[in-house]
Amino acid sequence: MSHKNFINDNFLLQNKYAQELYHDYASKMPIIDYHCHLSPKDIAADRIFGNITKAWLDGDHYKWRAMRTLGVNEKYITGNAPDEEKFQQWAKTVPYTLRNPLFHWTQLELARYFDEYDLLNEKSATAIYKNASDKLSTSAFSCQQLLSKMNVEVVCTTEDPIDTLEYHQQLAKSDFKTHISTSFRPDKAIMIGNDGFIDYLGKLEKASDISITSYQDLLDALTKRIAYFNENGCKVSDHGLNSIPYATFTEAEVNTILKRRLNGEQLSAEEVEKFESAVLQFLAEQYHALGWIQQFHLGALRNNNTRMLAQLGPDTGWDSIADYPQAEKLSKFLNSLDGKDKLTKTIIYNLNPADNEVMATMIGNFNDGSVKGKVQFGSGWWFLDQKDGMTKQMNALSNMGLISCFIGMLTDSRSFLSYPRHEYFRRVLCNLFGEEIANGELPNDLNWIGKMIQDISYNNANEYFNFKK
Template sequence: MSTNFIHDNFLLENKYAEELYHNYSKNQPIIDYHNHLSPQEILDDTVYNNLTKVWINGDHYKWRAMRTLGISEKFITGDATDKEKFIQWAKTVPYTMRNPLYHWTHLELSRYFNVTDLLNEQSAERIYESTSEKLSTQDYSCRNLLRKVNAELLCTTEDPIDTLVHHQQLEKSDFEVKVSTAFRPDKAILIANYGYNNYINSLGKAADINIESYQDLKDALKSRIEYFHDNGCRLCDHGLNQISFVTYTERDVEIIFKKKRKGDSLSKEETLKFETAILLFLSETYHEFGWVQQFHLGALRNNNKRMHSILGPDTGWDSIGDYSQAEKLSAFLNQLDSKDKLTKTIIYNLNPADNEVMATMIGNFNDGSVRGKIQFGSGWWFLDQKDGMTKQLNALSNMGLISCFIGMLTDSRSFLSFPRHEYFRRILCNLLGDEIQRGELPKEEMEWIGKMVADISYNNAKQYFSFIK
């Protein structure tokens, strides 16, 4: 049964919000500057054949909801058929009301497939068959899904050992959407992690350097940065609990690294010294190459050790951490700034208690050299929903300049996730429209407010990442 749930003015509560969205935001292209999409699927122009393959597989947001409802792992990551998995997800959807999954689900069905039925157990088979029929055609191939949402630029995320062969081939292709990458060296930084030495061996092979010393490690990482740069990369990303900053000497770090390479255990203090040193080295190198650096801070990962051992990381066992962020982050940024080696930086927090910390921290290091040089990133992961986005926008507005904000990204593994940009834009326009309605912003400045909306939706990111050609 067709509904009018996702209508033209969804989430827009007055005429001002409607005007801002429809006239200034809706038709702006999408710059998705951080995601975990597969460059190989873009290169191959993959045809997915059914909704489970493109929409449920790999989506740990959906998986967590299904597990909470008591659905067996067989229908989540197990050996059930694609159709059986979809029907179990459809059964879950009505129970996700007030979770962003409910809005995202129906936005995505509407925007990609023109499906206006509510998804539930009764409509599941009909929606599965109709969407699968479309997904089986070239009109719904991977590249055409990106075209449908007016994507202009995407940046995937790759490890330093990646060959970037898919990006190289995409660069030579006739695909009009620009596909770049971000350098993600977490495995080289987190020295206490299981398998660290094996990873360093792989990094050495990729860089053609036998990594025996700390200097060798720095040489290998810089070699891979140069390689990524030569292949069009201009961004990096780090997923860390918090920024480390402790006093160290180069000799300290050399001893620590050699201990690890011998298989000896490290103390907490030694781990922090190493992480501080290598992250400062990397950030100074990013500045040398003129990159944008991103820090995703505050996730408590892989909490369920039993299930992590079975399914691995990024399968739905992570949560918000309550790490102290301000003091070490300030010292880290100050160390770089004092050497004039602080590049453009985007900081994301997962704990909403840190919103005001991040909103004020960026102001400490915006030095007038670049518009919005240091950014407080959009609501991330557990916070990329209406309440989380609104709180992030309010904190940034109250303590910085929302007008310089570079807006939304998906941080997603799904090619159907791009309506999250629309979701963000509607929330932004409604926030401003509501303040115009209440007289807190002047309706006489509608054109200026509209320009600000267009800037946050697209223009600011276009300018900030203008060096990505």
């Protein structure tokens, strides 16, 4: 039975204004995915997945959480069950995901990549698995082709300072039209309280060819790696922090703290925050000097299930939303940089929806007229990158800032099949404006509003990041 009437041309578009805004203005705009976790190795090798489980289920902890909730055994999720059996278990799960964004994403991705409009369930699973896997076994559905099919103009992956960037270098020399860039994510060099901090410094020593025995050595090593990333076209940094650390410090204090940690001594919470504050402030000033953009992803409570973390490792679906205080230290951090005129373009993402208005007003404190949308309230992220979360983020930004300056959507994904999320975002965006035109809350000026939709979908990000191959 076909359900083509579910994913149809006007999916999520509730009136004629929303439909016109989407079809005439938003739909054809290219995609700039300025933050994701795709594998540059897979892109450089132009990997062919061979089946839909490898392309779609491997690494997708959104799907894994849903399957576990339904009672699916872990062997069908991250275990050693055959790929088709894993897919069958996901297909069995999908009908139970109604009202979860996974249901929409699943059907949209099947439609856009595989021209598959039947609803995925136990009955349709075998045919859909064969159709999608047959296509994913051909060069027409390689990693690079999957990006090209979705009109992806720029992809910005996320790499640690110790990364060689060899795959980015290969891609820079290739004729692949999508521009593949990187972002610099130095969290492991900041989080001195983490168990793996000392081991990580050893890796940073090798990558930088600098022995790290003092705070200045650490800064020299990071500076060298920043320069290396910059030489390889990096224009963006990224930080995944619980909250922004901010404490007053002296370099002598921070040097003593690092030496104590290198000697195996326990640090107090105050010492940890002083160190983290110092390194983050230093990095932010380096970003400013190079004209980079800095991103802060705030508010995740990670690795909650220690038993499953021990079995499967991090990023396997055991994270949730935290309720850390965010406003005061974030303000002090931004103000300390702005006071030196060393605040670069900044994007702030929150994971706790209770912080929407905090972030929407915080950015206004540091938008100083020097650059359009200099400080951005980032799109709904992780648990919030769905219809309700994105709508609430855009409403907060609209009410307390200028949504016209918003740089729009990113995938933050590990999956090459996730790019219809940009379409999903654009449909939600167009419907938001379309409903208010219909209600008489916005003027019926589709040319002007359509231009604004195009700006949010693509033009603002294109201007803000200015990626060039």
